[in-house]
Amino acid sequence: MTLEQSVLEAIEKNQDRLFEILKTLIRFPTENPPGKEAPAQEWISERLKTVTDKVDVFEVLPGRSNVVGVVNGAGGGRSVILNGHVDVVEAKKREAWEHDPFDPIEKEGFIYGRGASDMKSAMAGYLYVLETLKKAGIGLKGDVIFQSVVGEEEAEPGTRMAAERYPADFAIVGEGTRARQIVASVGTMTVKITIKSPYTLHLHARRQAIHAGGGLEGANAIEKMALKIIPALNDLEREWSVFKKYRGIPPGQTLINPFLIRGGDDAGYLPDECSMYAVVVYLPDEAPDKVKQEVEEQIHRAANLDGWLRKHPPQIEWNPQDQHWAFPASDLDVDHPGVQQLGKIIEDVAGCQAEYGGRGGITDAGWFPINGTPAVVYGPGDVFYAHRIDERVRKEDVLLFAKVIGLFLLRWCEVVE
Ligand SMILES: [Zn+2]
Incomplete structure (x- = not known):
């Protein structure tokens, strides 16, 4: 079995752990406004201490901090940023929800809860992949920079500050594209x-x-x-x-x-x-x-x-x-090696054609190119369910996303022999 196959197998086999991380993240009511991300960020930073080499917590707004975990590469490989926001939109009209938005449930292949699609499923995927690689003892040549940022839903400068502080060779912003599309955003x-x-x-x-x-x-x-x-x-x-x-x-x-x-x-x-x-x-x-x-x-x-x-x-x-409601756009350079590689992996793992396009909604991706880091939007959530009553995400999409990210890290950052 190749290393890639064994990583895919481990991701598949321990998937309960992936969904457990997702449910744990949903249980933190990180509604923005008001932006109560702190307890979730504390939990994430504790997790990162076990799977990364450096955890950097820095304040964005009073009492609200970004958390960044860096896995140091051995050198000679390309670096990548895995970016996501931990805040969610308010769960208004709570009585209209079938279940408590912050007490996730599973039903018919979906996980329900506020943030399931936007975008705690991506955050769970990133954390799960880092954990899987750590457990397998796989070393990479390039740095992996995981960013859990605050304040995306209210156009606050979480990603802006993280993108300035950590330039890299490529960035993935995990907003929902159903794990099959790679897109630019307006x-x-x-x-x-x-x-x-x-x-x-x-x-x-x-x-x-x-x-x-x-x-x-x-x-x-x-x-x-x-x-x-x-x-x-x-x-x-x-x-x-x-x-x-x-x-x-x-x-x-x-x-x-x-x-x-x-x-x-x-x-x-x-x-x-x-x-x-x-x-x-x-x-x-x-x-x-x-x-x-x-x-x-x-x-x-x-x-x-x-x-x-x-x-x-x-x-x-x-x-x-x-x-001040300003988000820069991110364009999609289909010929960029990062985009090519990501697309190829989606095709390998999902067995379908990767799609390249644009997204009509705003995302944080535009903050990266202005700091010299090419960025794409790629994530497991479904925009259709984001911000809605009974928000949900397909479990198969979350698992597919984790597999794609796993392989991407191996191929983009390269494995230390
Ligand atoms: Zn989002």
Whole structure:
């Protein structure tokens, strides 16, 4: 039997252990908000002490730390990051769940619980594989860097900090792709648009300012936003949905979604200021600056068609501090040796064609390339079940993922003879 065969056999044979780790992780209610990851992170760091050479715990936000475990390579091999977030979205409408979301159960080949798909199954897979290799006494030439990060669900800087601190030759972000697909993910930015009038006009001035024959220069900032700027952004979003494409991402995923608007306060005045925030989603192969330019041009075009806005153009701010929802995109270079190797292993182990594409949802993968580490999204969860009532994951997908990761470490990092 080859070494690879014996590793696959060990992963198969001890699979109860894999599912036990997954259930243990689900039992930690790491809901974010508020971000109660600490007890789970403590448990993970204890596990890592037994299977890695170095455990690095560093604070991301007060009381909330990333945990990184490094298995030192003997040298001469390529390094890899196995990244995942330990936080989960809130289990709202708990009464609608068939079972307690934090007391996992097994049914018809699935494991149920909050985080089963997103993404404690990947975390369990990573930990199980590290344990399996350790038990088998297999040494690798390249470093394996396991990262359990906090704060993904609320766009907090868990992975951002981990990616800066640990560059590597390749990174796998274990968000759900059903263990058969390797994908890129979209990027997001936030834009804040502010319309501001230099005049504060009393209600009685509305007739002269807005209606015929008044001759008074003034405007209702709420109306300008609602009637001129938002429709223009809607038009741009529709246009993008027709022309922008990326393999595996459904058309129309290039969203411009207004999510917060503030303006006005007193019935006796014309609101002289209105601010609106929108999330802008862009494709993996788009340059963010180019997307920003398209949005800005559209806003300026709309403003130029309006007599008042022409004189008082809207102010535009990207990724403002108070509503900072920015994830860089990650693109997929199918020719990259890491991607090739991962795809080949999926085909060997799953006996099906590996799929290469994009994911319409945001992930942490984009933080790696900006730090020089090529990254892909690949994990056992199913996006369909993520964030849902009765979240679940297929056991066969979790096992397949563990096998693929096991072989990937052997081939990518190379075994010490
Ligand atoms: Zn996730």
